[in-house]
Amino acid sequence: MPLAVTHILTPLILSDIYRDYIAKKKFNLRYILVAGLAGLLPDIDIAIAWVLRLVSNINISEIHRTFTHTLWFPLIFLILFFITKNYDFKFLKKQKLKLNYIFLALAFGTLIHILLDVGTGLLPLGYFQGTFFAGLDAILLTLWLIHEELKHRISDYI
Secondary structure, three states: OOOHHHHHHHHHHHHHHHHHHHOOOOOOHHHHHHHHHHOOHHHHHHHHHHHHHHHOOOOHHHHOOOHHHOOHHHHHHHHHHHHOOOOOOHHHHHOOOOHHHHHHHHHHHHHHHHHHHHHHHHOOOOHHHHHHHHHHHHHHHHHHHHHHHHHHOHHHHO
C-alpha cells in the first residue's frame, strides 16, 4: 500500500504539472495544496476506526478501505463541484478561491488515492512492496523539488 507521502505527493505533483504546462497558471496554487491533502482523505476511515475503537469492539480492518475507498467518495465531491457552481463565500473570495473548484480538487485527490491503492495489487506482497513505496516517496519528492526549482526558483524563497 502506498505510504502517506505518496498519497499526498502524487495528486499534488499531477495538479501542479497540469497548472504549469496545460492550464498555464490560470488557477490558484491553493487548489494544488487541496488536491495534495485530499490524496490522504480516503484514509480518514482509519482515524474514525480509532475513535470507534475507544467506545466499541470494532477492528480497524472492518472499516478501512470501505466507503472512502470506493469511486462513490470522489464522485460525491464531483457532484458537489457541479452543485456549488454559483455559491460564493466571502472568505474564499478574499483568498481568490471558489468553493466548487475546492470540491473539484478534493475529487481529484481522492480519486488518485484510490487509483494508487488499486495499483498496489499489481506489485508482489511483502518486503519488496514496502521498499518500493519508500523509494517512490523519495523519488517523487526529489523530482518535484527539482521541478519546482527549475520552474519557479524556490531557492529564492529560502
